[in-house]
Amino acid sequence: MSKVYKIAIIGCGGIANGKHMPSLSKLDNIEMVAFCDIVVERAEEAKAKYGNENSKVYSDYKELLQDSSIDIVHVCTPNDTHAEISIAALESDKHVMSEKPMAKTAADARRMVEAAKRTGKKLTVGYNNRFRSDSQYLKQLCEDDTFGEIYYAKAHAIRRRAVPTWGVFLDEEKQGGGPLIDIGTHALDLTLWMMDNYEPKVVLGTSYHKLSSREQAANAWGPWDPEKFTVEDSAFGMVVMKNGATIMLESSWALNTTQVSEAKCTLCGTEGGADMVNGLNINGEKHSRLYQQKIELDSGGVDFYDGATESAPDLEMRLWIDAIEHDKTPVVTAEQACVVSEILEAIYESSRTGKAIYFE
Numbered sequence: 083m084s085k086v087y088k089i090a091i092i093g094c095g096g097i098a099n100g101k102h103m104p105s106l107s108k109l110d111n112i113e114m115v116a117f118c119d120i121v122v123e124r125a126e127e128a129k130a131k132y133g134n135e136n137s138k139v140y141s142d143y144k145e146l147l148q149d150s151s152i153d154i155v156h157v158c159t160p161n162d163t164h165a166e167i168s169i170a171a172l173e174s175d176k177h178v179m180s181e182k183p184m185a186k187t188a189a190d191a192r193r194m195v196e197a198a199k200r201t202g203k204k205l206t207v208g209y210n211n212r213f214r215s216d217s218q219y220l221k222q223l224c225e226d227d228t229f230g231e232i233y234y235a236k237a238h239a240i241r242r243r244a245v246p247t248w249g250v251f252l253d254e255e256k257q258g259g260g261p262l263i264d265i266g267t268h269a270l271d272l273t274l275w276m277m278d279n280y281e282p283k284v285v286l287g288t289s290y291h292k293l294s295s296r297e298q299a300a301n302a303w304g305p306w307d308p309e310k311f312t313v314e315d316s317a318f319g320m321v322v323m324k325n326g327a328t329i330m331l332e333s334s335w336a337l338n339t340t341q342v343s344e345a346k347c348t349l350c351g352t353e354g355g356a357d358m359v360n361g362l363n364i365n366g367e368k369h370s371r372l373y374q375q376k377i378e379l380d381s382g383g384v385d386f387y388d389g390a391t392e393s394a395p396d397l398e399m400r401l402w403i404d405a406i407e408h409d410k411t412p413v414v415t416a417e418q419a420c421v422v423s424e425i426l427e428a429i430y431e432s433s434r435t436g437k438a439i440y441f442e
């Protein structure tokens with residue numbers, strides 16, 4: 083019989099309940115044996131829903147990590163704790179999936195990469211947008227060299243009024259920033275992955291606190307408290323890669339625009355282009371004509387049944403456990419996620435100093 087992996091969930095809030103636990107519960111070679119949250123009722127609730135009578139509940143992750151039977155830890159806590167908890171888990175001989183962004187700072191992200199190397203355990207980061215059908219299809223087109231050299235790209239993370247008002251999202255100290263580190267991180271990860279280019283050369287960035295200081299009733303998650311909104315409401319960056327390629331990154335939780343688009347990218351290459359903004363479209367020139375083609379991605383269905391496509395979170399969790407079981411490199415590597423954190427930090431630093439930030 084194949085091994086059943088014992089998994090612990092640390093942080094039983096929004097993303098643990100929205101993604102990790104429901105998708106893990108569909109796999110038959112895992113068991114959720116431990117749940118931890120500083121609000122212990124949340125860990126109790128998670129156990130009742132996703133655990134069994136032997137599952138344990140903790141309020142202190144350090145106690146949880148002492149259980150040597152646990153194989154894998156999912157870190158679903160606020161950004162400022164990802165590095166500390168992930169490194170401690172790796173050092174306790176566990177494989178780790180940390181939520182995105184990898185860490186609050188680039189230095190912490192690098193420490194996580196080093197810890198994974200030192201311990202020989204697997205470390206991945208929850209960039210679930212890579213597992214959407216359009217992303218998977220576009221990645222395959224990129225790998226088939228459909229677009230030639232991709233020398234210009236856009237990473238889209240624009241919301242009009244969708245400021246997350248729960249938890250600690252507005253708290254600079256705990257999150258390290260606002261929309262850039264929260265959703266810009268997904269768009270940038272997707273863009274770098276499509277380009278398969280992890281070598282930034284120079285970054286220029288700006289960030290704004292223009293709408294955060296006013297009360298805005300029209301927010302998707304209700305009005306925010308301007309006093310508590312200490313992170314930026316929008317941030318923008320230009321990234322020039324060592325091979326000369328340019329990436330424009332746009333992120334906002336609140337911006338006066340109708341052009342909303344999140345966790346998407348636009349790619350422009352020598353042989354063609356692709357745009358994820360209004361569905362997946364590819365374009366280029368063929369037979370002396372410009373063409374664009376919409377890629378419709380459906381699962382095969384019949385009259386009375388649409389067919390079933392595995393959801394992005396289900397695929398993310400299945401491939402993560404598969405990487406552990408078959409000793410493969412996870413789809414999202416720690417090194418890739420670390421470069422995302424380094425670029426985001428450079429955008430913040432450039433915005434603060436007004437200077438371009440050069441990478442070694």
Ligand SMILES: NC(=O)c1ccc[n+]([C@@H]2O[C@H](COP(=O)([O-])OP(=O)(O)OC[C@H]3O[C@@H](n4cnc5c(N)ncnc54)[C@H](O)[C@@H]3O)[C@@H](O)[C@H]2O)c1
Nearest residue numbers: 093094095096097119120121158159160161181182183249
């Ligand atoms: N992949 C995605 O698309 C996605 C979406 C949402 C959130 N996230 C990420 O997930 C993380 C959590 O976000 P969320 O929306 O679930 O927040 P949340 O506030 O809903 O949940 C976080 C939970 O962690 C608990 N917690 C805090 N510190 C802890 C500690 N030291 N030990 C144990 N528990 C602790 C909190 O009590 C809370 O229940 C963030 O890093 C966020 O960026 C990712």
